[in-house]
Amino acid sequence: MSSTIDINKICEWCGKEFIAHKCTTRYCSKRCSEHAYKTLRREAHVKKENLITQEKKEDKKKPLGNYFTPRQCAVLLGIGKSSVYRCLAEGLIPCIRLKGKTHISRASIDKMFENPPEYIKRERKEAEPIEEFYTTKEILEKFGISNSWLFKMAKERNIPKTVVRGKTLWSRKHYDKAPADKQPTEVAEEEWYSVEEVCAKFNMSKEAVYRFVSERKIWKRKDKFKVFYSRRQFDKAMGVETELESEYYTMPEVMAKYNMTRDQISHYIRAHNIPRTYEGRYVKIDRKALDALFAPPKLG
Numbered sequence: 001m002s003s004t005i006d007i008n009k010i011c012e013w014c015g016k017e018f019i020a021h022k023c024t025t026r027y028c029s030k031r032c033s034e035h036a037y038k039t040l041r042r043e044a045h046v047k048k049e050n051l052i053t054q055e056k057k058e059d060k061k062k063p064l065g066n067y068f069t070p071r072q073c074a075v076l077l078g079i080g081k082s083s084v085y086r087c088l089a090e091g092l093i094p095c096i097r098l099k100g101k102t103h104i105s106r107a108s109i110d111k112m113f114e115n116p117p118e119y120i121k122r123e124r125k126e127a128e129p130i131e132e133f134y135t136t137k138e139i140l141e142k143f144g145i146s147n148s149w150l151f152k153m154a155k156e157r158n159i160p161k162t163v164v165r166g167k168t169l170w171s172r173k174h175y176d177k178a179p180a181d182k183q184p185t186e187v188a189e190e191e192w193y194s195v196e197e198v199c200a201k202f203n204m205s206k207e208a209v210y211r212f213v214s215e216r217k218i219w220k221r222k223d224k225f226k227v228f229y230s231r232r233q234f235d236k237a238m239g240v241e242t243e244l245e246s247e248y249y250t251m252p253e254v255m256a257k258y259n260m261t262r263d264q265i266s267h268y269i270r271a272h273n274i275p276r277t278y279e280g281r282y283v284k285i286d287r288k289a290l291d292a293l294f295a296p297p298k299l300g
């Protein structure tokens with residue numbers, strides 16, 4: 001139901017005159033109302049922060065006498081403030097509240113140490129043997145990720161691996177448990193789609209993209225305010241080939257593709273002088289030259 005009354009009003013944010021349809025309208029536009037709201041929020045936040053700083057200052061000024069605030073108690077015991085509050089709530093540390101302020105006496109803390117409960121050594125859990133594994137190929141197929149990503153991720157998350165007859169095997173349990181929404185910190189740009197790219201390439205609306213990625217659980221990466229989606233996973237879900245022919249291989253990629261050890265590969269690229277560049281600890285190996293070297297023999 002729309003109102004038919006017109007009221008002349010002055011916007012409380014920009015000062016412009018405008019026509020309102022309700023007495024309670026205070027701003028000329030959504031924009032002005034949002035500005036006003038944000039400013040109010042910000043002011044409240046600044047006020048709160050200032051108050052906290054003031055409190056901290058006062059706490060510092062107070063000489064450490066026989067009574068502490070929870071904050072001072074935390075410093076004294078070398079634990080976090082929230083831990084102190086938990087102890088207070090559990091009755092582990094006795095305290096009293098006077099006019100809204102919590103006081104803890106030095107004597108009561110000293111007393112805690114006079115009759116301490118018996119120290120119980122924590123039992124160490126016996127590590128279960130790892131018996132189920134993924135091969136590198138299985139992971140790449142199942143999760144639609146690249147070789148370099150797999151090796152980086154495994155390293156960052158300490159996924160146990162072993163090499164059997166030249167094949168790398170990854171602990172299945174550990175890999176499945178690794179949070180999928182967190183990617184390694186170092187990822188290649190071309191591995192990711194922005195929302196706009198997806199919209200353009202697959203002729204989808206933004207809403208459709210958001211729905212699709214949440215349904216298919218496509219991995220995403222947030223970069224400040226932008227969201228990116230795993231290109232390999234997205235392409236796989238759409239049933240198209242990922243065109244990600246980069247000009248170089250990383251070492252883990254070669255190790256997985258040609259099933260060789262790092263030393264063997266290093267030997268080959270040195271012996272055949274395969275073009276390569278070094279970036280920090282990483283080596284980028286020329287894809288064409290290496291593929292040509294390992295290409296199956298041909299006659300004629």
Ligand SMILES: [Zn+2]
Nearest residue numbers: 011014028032
């Ligand atoms: Zn306005």
